[in-house]
Amino acid sequence: DIQMTQSPSSLSASVGDRVTITCRASQSISNYLNWYQQKPGKAPKFLISVASALQSGVPSRFSGSGSGTDFTLTISSLQPEDFATYYCQQSYSTPWTFGHGTKVEIK
């Protein structure tokens, strides 16, 4: 199985801050990398595919980058509605696997 490691596991930030979350794959996955946002008690919401393609309706303050084994999700200016847990997911090979999540909390 391909292991996905996210860092940090949690972070505290203020509204307006720039936030960067890292996801590392245990082997190269090209750009077969997706990002999801999950708020408490809710289902995950699909944000980004192919490492950097923002889904329709996702604010442009979100961006993704990376290829191979190292990927990042950046929120350029954190908004109150962005406080949530973020998961990366690889679909390079089954079993598809997720990172353990990064919880973004209010400072």
Added chain:
Amino acid sequence: QVQLQESGPGVVKPSETLSLICTVSGGSISSYYWSWIRQPPGKGLEWIGYFYSSGTTNYNPSLKSRVTISVDMSKNQFSLRLSSVTAADTAVYYCARGRRNDYGLNWFDPWGQGIMVTVSS
């Protein structure tokens, strides 16, 4: 707009079979990779498997011996059966539509709201 809704018992006894249904509304269940994903309390997400409309299934090897995912096209539903459950199977279970691009990259969108299933006697 496609919506998914899970249904089934909230409590299952150890050693019994967990059975859940996902009802798809607002779109056809043909095509796509109809998937189940679970999340133990306070933990991360685990992909369980999918049923593709061609009849192909693909299961997580960690659960493969106990899992069956099937589709009922006449009802626009797909289902999950997980046998011989233990407390480790306690989780929120999500159904999701899996999509694939021309290069074989898959993603899950949308998701159902999730259903909490507790394994307890």
